[in-house]
Amino acid sequence: QLPGQVRKTISDVDAGPLGFQRMVLHMTWTINEDDKNKTMKLEQTQTLINAGGSLVESLFENSRNGVPTGQLYALSYRGLVWLSSQSMNLAANIAPLERQVRNFKHFDTVAASPGTSQLDYEFSYGTSVQLMNFPDGRTTCVRGNSYPASQVFASLAGEAQDMECSNYNSNGVLRDKFRYAYLQHYGVAISTHSELASGISDAKVDSVTKVWQRTGSKGEQVASNSVL
DSSP states (O other): OOOHHHHHHHHHHOOOOOSOSEEEEEEEEEETTTOTTTOEEEEEEEEEEEOSTTEEEEEEEEEETTEEEEEEEEEEETTTEEEEEEEEETTOSSOOOOEEEEEEEEEOOSTTOTTOSEEEEEEEEEETTOOSOOOEEEEEEEEEEEEEGGGTSTTOOSEEEEEEEEEEOTTSOEEEEEEEEEETTTTEEEEEEEEETTEEEEEEEEEEEEEEEEEOTTSOEEEEEEEO
16 A cells, blocks of 8 residues: 555565564663663564565554553665655554555665665655645665674564664654664564664563474475574
């Protein structure tokens, strides 16, 4: 359901593939660690699904003390640039409208630009029912150091690379910053750090489960699980 121009822009420069079919990550976030009076723990389960090409479908499920508090649904470019998203406060009766990128004015690909230190994304966005007057947005990501992905979680394969991404509103004013670990073997970025006006937060990966597809004895596709 993405606008055709958005899908074409991405597929023309980075058609994938991703290195997984489905991954489930259990993470613990330390929220507002810059203010000890507001610091709290948040449990998060991230379910990442290969949506074809370089697109990732995600479900984020948040809880505190084992009690669910919210969900967020997203479709993204390799987990790095969100293309469509909708959040759910599980204590509310009404969910906000889905937010969606409507077109790209500039798009740098991760896979085809390994030597580029900075990646830029300029776009317009709106709700899924909006027809005009789309505001502009911009995301700038700077590549950092590379290191073994096992530093993110012990059994993750290959290399990881830090990505520092800054998001700007239609006035060109910084809205927030996120740090990602881009897992090169899997072709997806995982958020591990955030800086918002409301506080600074860090995440730790507690476990990872990978589900892939294998062929059965009669040629059918059979799902297999492994805890990485």
